[in-house]
Amino acid sequence: MKNRNLRTIFAAPILLFPTLFGGCLYSHVRHPLDLDLQETKLGSRRGEATAQSILWLVAWGDAGTAAAAQNGGITTLRHMDTEILFIFFGLFASETTIVYGD
Numbered sequence: 001m002k003n004r005n006l007r008t009i010f011a012a013p014i015l016l017f018p019t020l021f022g023g024c025l026y027s028h029v030r031h032p033l034d035l036d037l038q039e040t041k042l043g044s045r046r047g048e049a050t051a052q053s054i055l056w057l058v059a060w061g062d063a064g065t066a067a068a069a070q071n072g073g074i075t076t077l078r079h080m081d082t083e084i085l086f087i088f089f090g091l092f093a094s095e096t097t098i099v100y101g102d
Contacts, residue, residue: 024086024088024089025087025088025089026086026087026088027084027085027086027087028083028084028085028086029083029084030081030082030083030084031081031082032079032080032081033080033081033082033097034079034080040078040079041078041079042078042079042100042101043074043076043078043079043100043101043102044102045072045073045074045100045101045102046072046098046099046100047068047069047070047071047072047073047074047098047099048068048071048072048096048097048098048099049061049062049063049064049065049067049068049071049096049097050063050094050095050096050097051063051094051095052092052093052094052095053090053092053093053094054091054092055091056090056091063095063096063097064097065077065080065097065099067097068080068097068098068099069099069101072099072101074099074100074101074102075101075102076101076102077099077100077101078100078101078102079099079100079101080097080098080099080100081097081098081100082095082096082097082098083095083096083098084096
C-alpha cells in the first residue's frame with residue numbers, strides 16, 4: 001500500500017506536466033487569416049515577412065501585411081496565413097505573415 005502511494009505521488013506530476021504546459025516547450029503552428037475560404041484563389045505570387053524576439057527582451061522585424069506584400073512583389077492580396085514558432089515559454093518566438101496574390 002505504501003509503495004502504491006509513493007508511485008502515485010511521483011507519477012502525478014509526470015502525467016500533469018503535458019496537460020498544464022502543452023505547447024510551452026515547443027509550438028509551431030500555421031493557420032489562415034481568412035474566415036471565408038470557400039472560393040479562395042491564392043494568386044501567382046507569395047510573400048513573407050517575419051518578426052522575432054529573444055529572451056522576452058529584444059524584438060526585431062516587421063511581420064506586417066504590407067511588408068509581406070512588398071517582399072513578394074504583390075499589389076493585390078488574395079489570401080493570408082500566419083506561422084508562429086514558440087520555444088521554451090517564449091524564450092525564442094517568431095511570427096511570420098505569409099500573403100498570396102498577384
